[in-house]
Amino acid sequence: MKKAAESGEHDGYDLRRVQTTATYTFQNQQGWRRWRMLRPGLGMYHDVKRRLPYYWSDITDAWTYRTFASTVRILLPAIAFTLDMYRRTGEFYGINEALFASALAAMVFSILACQPLTIVGVTGLIALFNYTIYDIVGQYDISLYPQVMAWTGIWAAIFHWIVALLNLSDYMGYITDFSSESFGMYVGIIYMIKGVEELVNEFEVAGDAAGYLSCVIAILYFGSIYGLEKLGNSVLWKPWFRGILADYAYVFPTLFWVGFAHIPGHLRNADMTYVPTTRAFYPTQPRNWVIDFWNLPVTWIFVSLPFGFMTMLLFYYDHNVSSLTAQARQFPLKKPAGFHWDFFLLGCTTFVAGIIGLPMPNGLVPQAPVHTDSLTNYETRLDVIKTRDHEISEIRKPLTEATAVVEQRVSHFLMGLALWGTMTGPLLIVLHTMPAAVFAGVFFVVGWGSIESNGILQKLIFLNSERRFLAIENPLNEVPRKKIGLYIALQILGVAVAVAISQTIAAIGFPVLIIALIPLRTFLMPRWFSTHELSVLDALTANNRTVLASLGGRPAKMDEYNEDASEDEIDRAEEAGGVADGQESYIQRQRSRSAVRQRMGSITRATAHKIGSHSLGEGTR
């Protein structure tokens, strides 16, 4: 549309960004100024100062088709993830609570956040938290559960505010793919398990016929979305048509399979369970919205403190990694990040959610990067590789390039509006037509998306590929294979332990485990791996300049990614991540620099493109 004007404006952004980057850092400071905790609120102040000038553009930039497509694309998974938890918390957290929490968070973050691209909602992990606490409290006196959860929220909020004030989000700069890949894999596995649990529940509640039918629908729903995304990223048809397939990959199959489930006869008679809904705008349980948290015995108030701390720890990692990946380097972002301010805001929503008895919302992995991805304009270019001394004179490859991101806060706001709408009576009835099986399918899609492109799996494939077919340019060749094996073995161990304890009452401890991977990487792993090896195997998850600005610059003590490293070296380290064993994808990676996206394991467009264009474009030949 007004491309020239926009690009001119973007150049303006760049200039301003450089200025603000310089203003917030604790490196090269003297005396007490070096200690970030002694300068409370500095990060938040700079976050707001840095972002505020862009506020108006966040609204004016939004009037494009991509904003609409993105809202549609992310809405369904967002609703899906509100549907868990109902059964396992004694029906305390119902659909109304989950919708309310998501809607509240979407409103607050779309209007007030520094990072409006970070989609906020109810995750599978907080569900896990909530029912683990339910189980713990249930061992003593289950009637205290609402108040305990309220105090968990209050304590968590307090810890959030402390972290935000003391600029502790800066340490997110130390997060590398080592831990974020592990986290992505963990989340993927948990979602797959949740999908299976949803189906198992169907057998228990609705009987065998409904159970097996749910399996069929979940599998075919998964296959439909997966297939549409692959088709949308093949080289079939025109780019605009492929774009529609990819943008509405969730919408078409959802409409189809929900309709399918209601066909009279065998299907209808199977009597599957549907989304359980209750009276609009009222809590699921007969209670007031505000929980009487003042009635909790003091002992229990203090019992809630570790719960609150763990919640903060979970959100510290989960929410910030969502923001990091939603603003990863492969997205050509122009507007600055703001981790401190957003974490403060998250404290506020956590507080409100706590005292009115909602599941606490936070940043969604992998939906947040998928959201940014669906806001990105991609261009599929033609890469012609001329050959030498070969019967084929040239090879033609599709090459996907991200040209721009529609950076705005309207899509998140619209999502919030849609969620409010869903809370009304008429739309609750529509929601009630959706069989639980469809949501099992959504769990599979999102979970598998997080696993398929995960760096752990990619490195495993690299190690298991026949060596002669490995691309000679692949940086992983520079690392001894045993070291690659050790590296992913550490990741897999972390994931396995986290998944295992998630199945027990110790589940509440898993954030400690995930976060423990960061010091392991920072302090212990440099003893086992050379600097060069680490630079090939790993990469900073926060490597986008607009992101580092909010974290006080590149982290110290990470020799392999120090600030003196030339751009080329950093690029090189980055490319190593999304390991591949054929040059086609290597070429694409080198160009589109989307290794990080791949590593975080989201089913983003470009990832799907890489997979799709090859498997479909070539596979069906």
Add this chain to the structure above:
Amino acid sequence: MKKAAESGEHDGYDLRRVQTTATYTFQNQQGWRRWRMLRPGLGMYHDVKRRLPYYWSDITDAWTYRTFASTVRILLPAIAFTLDMYRRTGEFYGINEALFASALAAMVFSILACQPLTIVGVTGLIALFNYTIYDIVGQYDISLYPQVMAWTGIWAAIFHWIVALLNLSDYMGYITDFSSESFGMYVGIIYMIKGVEELVNEFEVAGDAAGYLSCVIAILYFGSIYGLEKLGNSVLWKPWFRGILADYAYVFPTLFWVGFAHIPGHLRNADMTYVPTTRAFYPTQPRNWVIDFWNLPVTWIFVSLPFGFMTMLLFYYDHNVSSLTAQARQFPLKKPAGFHWDFFLLGCTTFVAGIIGLPMPNGLVPQAPVHTDSLTNYETRLDVIKTRDHEISEIRKPLTEATAVVEQRVSHFLMGLALWGTMTGPLLIVLHTMPAAVFAGVFFVVGWGSIESNGILQKLIFLNSERRFLAIENPLNEVPRKKIGLYIALQILGVAVAVAISQTIAAIGFPVLIIALIPLRTFLMPRWFSTHELSVLDALTANNRTVLASLGGRPAKMDEYNEDASEDEIDRAEEAGGVADGQESYIQRQRSRSAVRQRMGSITRATAHKIGSHSLGEGTR
């Protein structure tokens, strides 16, 4: 093992083959000798004379692992296709009859055939025939069905012998991919429909829970085999391990899913139907093995004549195309073909099957080419494509080459033995443990295999691909896109009409339709397409020299494939068939010359390789 000795022997084969090729032809003959019908038995005589010298080597060559793997690989689908027909012929053709027919045919053809690679058994099409005749006879007097079928077999046998004696199989030389692709697509669709029918029956007979569970098992069984074949043809692990995955792609999933179906609890309680078995070695109905065909009223004997003629027409096409594709050019075969003799033999088995009330066996599409494929030693070589002026210096591709085929008659014989074994009491009990759902899955695997790699679909993909990504070397570029569209439109029309009438009582007429495609191609299409266009779009299905020897040389009147055409031109025409839009597969095709295999639409190793190596090797990166 004794590679040097073998290759020496093969050179000997070549010499002898050239001699025998020269002996059987009607081209360049004078006077009455030009008319093939006037020299009855000449084709059969030369078939036997040509093949007999190899008989001993057919046994001695067999002592390799590939023979075993091939027997295992083809056995399961062979059994699967014996299980249809039971319900829709008033339980006249039961499992015992189908096994008996397959075992009989396997014995006769493995011992006496000139083309022991052509796997013979009970097909879905003869099932369609049998129940269509059942429906027709049922409109008058269903008690006559056994005798009508006996006479159908007798008449069919007589027509077989006439065709064999008058050397009419020579006209198989006129079959091009135009009709054989259409036939492959038709067979694929019919098998998919049969899979669905199998599942629908489950709902009717065993209820909803069993029905939905069967759907789940069929889908996952299909996915398991498909996935294993893809993995087996990726670049993961060592070649020998991939080989095992591909060789036993049917075995592992079958064992797993059959076991799965018997897990006590929800699965067992679903009460699915299993393979219906009756007393070993006895006919399913209380009758003697020999049918009292002499008791049929004379009117009905003559009513059976058109049924018999149609059966012959079906087998003329189906059996011979099975032989053609089992001996297609991409297989480096050394031993000569023998169409006339084998068709005579097929008359004999048809006769026997008719009078003892068995479904009449014939060549299996697509199992026959899959069988040859599983007997082929493939080598995955490395193709390094050096590039010019590109950031990537080289591209590494796996390149699969067929190095040799274990040409023997032992695998077919072992298959026959295994089928006899299955007819005994103990193994019938094992067979009875297999749920019908597994066979629905087999139908999907075989059916989809016939569709996925079919030339019609490939040309459709070519037309629908974005043009800029099409390989410039692709010969299809030389044909106007409208002409390609017209070409596949004609094919699709043929397939659609054939599928449509297969659902009606007119199903018995479908062989006429399929065979009508041959004169359409030979006489009408040269008016609509230029010689060059046809040479790009189409290719002779019988283009292997060892095959043409038995058909009296290359057919006349096919200008685009005349005998004067240089080898290069023929190769070129061939390559055009398995149309692709990227050069990778084009390269492979150019080397491995497996276009025909692709076009016939079998899930052969090399096809799967092409698909698998790309979608998996690159897809999962």
